[in-house]
Structure formats: structure tokens, C-alpha cells
Amino acid sequence: MPTKRVSVDLEESLYRRFKARVAYAGTTTTSVLGNLMSQWVGTWGSNSLSHTVQAGEDLRSIANQYYGKPDLYLVIAHFNAISYPVLVEPGQQVLVPEPGTSPSGLAPGTAIPWNVPKSTASVHIDEQLYRRFKARAAFEGTTTTAWLYDFATQWTGNWPTKTISYTVQAGDSLRAIAFRFYNDATKYWVIAHFNGIADPALIHPHQPLVIPEPVTSGKLPTGESPYIFGIHDKGGEHLMAEKGKKGWVLITEEIGRNPYDHSSKSYADLENGGYGVIVRLNNGYSTPASGSYRGTIPEQQHYQEFAVRCGDFVEHSLGCHIWIIGNEMNHHNEWPGGINGHMITPTLYADCFKRCHTEIHRRPGHANDQVVLGAVAPWPDKAKYPGNERGDWIKYLADTLALLGTTCDGIALHTYTHGPEPAKITVFAPMGAPFADRNFEFRAYRQFMDAIPASMRALPVYITETDQNDPWAHSDTRWVQAAYAEIDEWNQDPTHQKIRCLLLYRWLPHDQWSFKDIQEIKDDFRAALDHDYRWWR
Secondary structure (H helix, E strand, O other): OOEEEEEEEEEHHHHHHHHHHHHHOOOOHHHHHHHHHHHHHOOOOOOEEEEEOOOOOOHHHHHHHHHOOHHHHHHHHHHOOOOOOOOOOOOOEEEEEOOOOOOOOOOOOOOOOOOOOEEEEEEEEEHHHHHHHHHHHHHOOOOHHHHHHHHHHHHHOOOOOOEEEEEOOOOOOHHHHHHHHHOOHHHHHHHHHHOOOOOOOOOOOOOEEEEEOOOOOOOOOOOOOOEOEEEEOOOOOHHHHHOOOOOEEEEEEEOOOOOOOOOOOEOHHHHHOOOEEEEEEEOOOEEHHHOEEOOOOOOHHHHHHHHHHHHHHHHHOEOOOEEEEOOOOOOHHHOOOHHHOOOOOHHHHHHHHHHHHHHHHOOOOOOOOEEEEEEEOOOOOOOOEOOEOOOOHHHHHHHHHHHHOOOOOEEEEEOOOOOOOHHHHOOOOEOOOOOOOOEOOOOHHHHHHHOOOHHHOOOOEEEEEEOOOOOOOOOOOOHHHHHHHHHHHHHHOOOOOOEEEEEEOOOOOOOOOOOOOOHHHHHHHHHHHOOOOEOOO
16 A cells, blocks of 8 residues: 655654653554544545646635645645646546535644754655545645644653653663663663653663663562572572562462362462562472372363362462462473373463463452473473474474463473583584484573564573572582573673573472582582572662
8 A cells, every 4th residue: 555754843842752652552653643643634635526627727726626726736736636727638537525615714833943952753654544634734724843742742742641750770671671761671661752862772780770660660579589599499498588589489389179178378478578579389290100190280170170279279369469380391200191191282282371370360369470481301302293393392382382472470390410510501402303403402492482482582581490400519519500500691791681590490309309408519609699689679
């Protein structure tokens, strides 16, 4: 469809407010001005008469014939896209819009200021609308510029009615700042336009910004930590408190699927103590040694029962608003019945997750809780299904996210090394066929991150398990320090989706990976805590 460009020079402050409000509304300048022009033109011009130019006629005489005002010749010129009104020829057909009518007296309500700095707002609109808009403006004895200026002024109004001042911190990006104040990283253009920033990537520490219409105070909610440090299980948090770096604590719960079970837990001591609190909700735990595989989520016919149980547990629990649904759904040990039981495909997990998401969010006081995707296990290849015949764990995550769409508030990941050598944290160690494109070491997390679609790049990411795969050893390898340095390095790139935590697995002696009694690992963790590794500033 042919289009035409229209533009207007707006006073600089109006321009910034207008462009910022457009971005805030999640629309475009073209849509806003196009709709305003269309509404103003309305049906004007739908009544038109075809006139054949006679010898000796020009547009002025034709305008005088139909409007009684020769000065309205530009109405006919614009309506017919005649660039040179004097160049009409006998026999030429022209359309005369609204013949026999008079101007309504409409006039823009905003005076255009002169001798002030301005910036140009321009859009491309449908050619037919363009002709009618220019013709009606001329019919009213005004200009398109005057009307566009008025449209932009009236639509912007007194927006914003509320602002917050913010100073850029080291490591900040406009996306991160937008997430801080809008819970939506995609709104970074709101801040850019309002502050006259042409390139959103070019901000610097100590730069003052004004945030228009923030939806949050810009402060972390209670129960979230600005640090990336953390431990899987309650009990070791004193290590973080000793260093004044109260990070994250993850607690796992086996809640079952009985919809009549209203039991709950309180994590208020952790939340009130200043820690970030994450709770993982499992249908049951598996104990392969005894051949028991309850399933991290139940069989498909029990999904709704499990979802109701999740909702009840959340509603009656205190001190947490971040809930992970299930764990390592692609690992056969987490399937109901194990390897010979019921495989959890992305389709099945997405069905269960959406039900849990709905049940949790509908509970009073929990509409804004984070319901987080369970971590996909790196490296198991048993979850094979149509479209993923090799059982690729990265594909499993990508497929699950695609199915969840907007019904997801965060993403949990797991990553490990195979051995205690710190060098394994930063290497690319290709696997054997058919997974030569997959990393067998810690940076497998980066391949998970790359699989997150652009539409979900604003979501929080939590690495809720990491270790050396082997049981923690009584040795000082500085593995823990290297792991936290790696995640901090990732977070320092302003183009990267922030990882909010890296949780050491684990504190409680429920399996061979507990480091509760391994002094060397605790000292390594303390040394890591000497660094100011934050995802939030």
C-alpha cells in the first residue's frame, strides 16, 4: 500500500515526552499520529464530485464554483495529489471533496512556539489518508503542521505525572534500569527518549536520569537479594551473613498432589533476615537406590490436583514469592515411574506448569509472585520426542519456553563441571557425537541462555544448582571463586540477560554433595564473598 511521509517539529521537551509516552504505551509514533489523523479527518471527503476541467479553468475558479472561495484551491490540489495547482489541463478529471460546504471553523488549540529547540517526529501513513488530511487542513484554513503539533500536545497531555531520579551505576544498562523501574526490560526506550538518549547503549556511571511513570520504587522487594551468592538448602546462610553479603537460599518441598492438603511452611525468618528466598515445589522425590520414582510432577491425569496443591501451599505459606515448579523434567530419574514410567515432554510439562501458574496467581496476595520454570538438566539425553530425536537438553528448554510463552515469570537453570579443576569453568569442552556442539562443562549455562527467546530476555534467571559433579573434595582449588567470577563476568555485559544467583549444591547432608562439613569449600565460598558480585545495584 503506497504511503506518504508527514512530519512535525516538536519543542524539545514535548518531543521527549511524546516519544517516551509512545514507548511507555507499547505502541509506535506511526500508530498514534496515524490514529489521531484518521479520527480528525473522520468521513470528511467521502462525499466528492468528479469535475472535468474546461478550457480557461484553473483550480482557483473550480474552488470558487464549488466553495464560493477561490482561496480553497489547495483543497482540491491536495485531495488529488496535484503538486503544481496551476498545471491543470482541459479534459482532466479532478475530484472535488465536500462540494457546496463551508469550513467548520475548527482550529488547533495549541500555538507552536518559535525560536526554541525542536526535534522532528515523522511517520509514514496511508496515501489516501495523507491526501484527505492535507485537504481538510487546507479546507479549514490551517496546516498539517499545526494539527500534528496539536495532536502530539493533546495526546501527551501532562504526562508524566510522576518521575524518579536515578544515577547510573557501574554495570548498568538501560534494559536493566527499565526492568528495575517497570519490571519490563523492553521499556528501555521510555527512559532513552525521555532523557534524550539517542543510543541506548551509550550510558555511563554517574549519569543522571529521570524515570517517567515508574511502576516500582526501584528497590528490590523483600525476599530478593542483590547479590549472586547463594546456597541450596537452609542452614549455611550464616556464611553469607558473616561477610555482610546476604544472598539467596533455596528450599525444596515435597508437597504431593492431594488437593485437600492445606499444610504449608514459613520462610519468614529468611525473608525478614534479608535473604533472597526461593522455594521449589515438587510432587515427590525419587530414590533410585530403592527404585522409587514419585516424579517431580505427577502423571498427566493428576496435573490439576497438583496445581491446586501448589496454590494452597503458596497461599498459606509465608516469606516467599518465588516458586519453582518441578526439577530437571528431562531427567528420567524425575519422571513418574522413572525410565520405564511416564516421560515428561515439554508439552506435558507446559500443561502442568500453566495450571500451577494460574492456581498460584489467583490466590489472594500472590498475583505478582514469580512462578519459575524448573531447571532442565544438562547432558541427559533420554527425553526424546518428535522434533528432538537426539534428546537434546537445550532443545528441550527452547521447546518448553516456546510452549509457555507469556505464562512464565522466571527461568531456573543448572550447571556443573566434571571435576574440581577451576579451568573447567571457562572452557568449551565438546561432547562426543551426536552432541559435538554441546559443552560438557560449566559454560553449558551459556548455551541454555542462548536458547531463551528474545521475548523472554527480560525474565529473571536463577542458577539453582552448581557443583563439581563429583562429591566436594577436601582440597583448596578455588573452584567456588572461579564459578562466581564467571557469572559476574557474564552479568557485566550490558547485552546479557542478568543471572540473579548461583547456588552451591548443597548444604544439607541428604546426598554425597553436601559441603556442610568440608572446610575447604566453605573457605572458598568465604573468599568469593569478599567480592561485590551483584546482579542489582
